[in-house]
Every structure is written in structure tokens, then in C-alpha cells.
Amino acid sequence: AQSVTQLDSHVSVSEGTPVLLRCNYSSSYSPSLFWYVQHPNKGLQLLLKYTSAATLVKGINGFEAEFKKSETSFHLTKPSAHMSDAAEYFCVVSDTSGTYKYIFGTGTRLKVLA
Amino acid sequence: DGGITQSPKYLFRKEGQNVTLSCEQNLNHDAMYWYRQDPGQGLRLIYYSQIVNDFQKGDIAEGYSVSREKKESFPLTVTSAQKNPTAFYLCASSIRGLGTGAAKNIQYFGAGTRLSVL
Numbered sequence: 168a169q170s171v172t173q174l175d176s177h178v179s180v181s182e183g184t185p186v187l188l189r190c191n192y193s194s195s196y197s198p199s200l201f202w203y204v205q206h207p208n209k210g211l212q213l214l215l216k217y218t219s220a221a222t223l224v225k226g227i228n229g230f231e232a233e234f235k236k237s238e239t240s241f242h243l244t245k246p247s248a249h250m251s252d253a254a255e256y257f258c259v260v261s262d263t264s265g266t267y268k269y270i271f272g273t274g275t276r277l278k279v280l281a
Numbered sequence: 282d283g284g285i286t287q288s289p290k291y292l293f294r295k296e297g298q299n300v301t302l303s304c305e306q307n308l309n310h311d312a313m314y315w316y317r318q319d320p321g322q323g324l325r326l327i328y329y330s331q332i333v334n335d336f337q338k339g340d341i342a343e344g345y346s347v348s349r350e351k352k353e354s355f356p357l358t359v360t361s362a363q364k365n366p367t368a369f370y371l372c373a374s375s376i377r378g379l380g381t382g383a384a385k386n387i388q389y390f391g392a393g394t395r396l397s398v399l
Contacts, residue, residue, distance in 0.1 A: 203390075208369075208393065210287075210371055210393050211371065257323060261386060269324075269388060271324045273322055274322075
């Protein structure tokens, strides 16, 4: 069965410093992986996706993620945090065994300090 | 402006009452989904529909019902059988349904409905 683990439930960074949100996945198949962002009381917005093309994926708002098969990881990074990045971030693995159902991590809440 | 519209934004349910959450999309997507979000948990799939007049149970369908009479609309009813309905409910859609390839299954989300019990 496929699963995804977000290693930190909360992350705090100072504005202008790098962001690292960690995600590990478990999959018997070549996975598709996504990062979504959710601002308070809002829906989820797609940040970026990995679907077996380049392993370094660039997304919106300066975020990027690197697919590392050997480490079964798909960590989200940003060189310099902005106050508007404060939100909850979800790592998602798509079940590529046939149904392509989304399997969500439990989320990481990012706090950006002024 | 294309997107997914959920209404109402806030909803209150009385004991023993059924309530219906609306989800409308104008993206011409075939597939639609309902998720439940509880604090500290990821999203859990309630129901999904890959085509008009067809839908399947997700992981937590008990106490919920849906219909898909039009491509654009996928309403969710929270019935009185759902004993713990307080949650944030999110609707999503994708170009194609499950099993048709990851690229066509990217899901786009509405802004959500927060349901509370009176």
C-alpha cells in the first residue's frame, strides 16, 4: 500500500531564511507526487507536481522539490521565506497502481516570523 | 473565470437533520470528489464520481450521500446517521477520473465548507 509521511507537523522560520518541509513516501510503483498549500479556511492550491519527468520540480511562488528515489523523499524547499508563505502544506502521493487516488500526508504548518 | 464553487461557506446542523453542501464546477472536468478534513489529519475521501450518473464510495462514506445528475454539480448530503459531522469539507475535480493517468488526474479544489453542529 502507498503512504506518505510528513516528518514535521510545525515548522517556524524567519522571513528571508530558507524553508525545508520534509516528505517521505512509500510506494510499490513509480509514484506521482504533489505538494499543495492551504491558507486558513481556504481550499488547496497545487504548488508543484512530479510525474516521472525531471527529478527537480519547480513550482509556483519560488518553491521547488526534488524527487529522490533512493531516499523515498520529496522534500519541498524555498530559498527565502516570505510572510505570505505562512500556511499549511500537504504532500500527496497518487496511487499509480491503477486508481490514481490521492493519499494525503497529515500536513505541515509553516510559520514565518518577522 | 473557471473554477470550483462551494456553498455555503459556513453551515450549521441541528440534531437529526440532513444538510446538503453544494459543489459546482465550470472547468468541464469529468471527475469530482468530496473530502473531509479534520484538524491534524490529512484529507480523507468520502465519495467520488468519474462520470455523470455514477459515483463510488471513498474511504469514509458512512453517513454521507451524493448525486451526480449534471456534469457541473456534485452535491454532498450529510445525513443524521453521521454522528460526528463537524469538519471542513472540500470538493475537488479533475479532467478525467481515476485510473486514466496521473497527469489527467491532477485535482483542483474549491474553497471549502465548514460544517458545525448546533
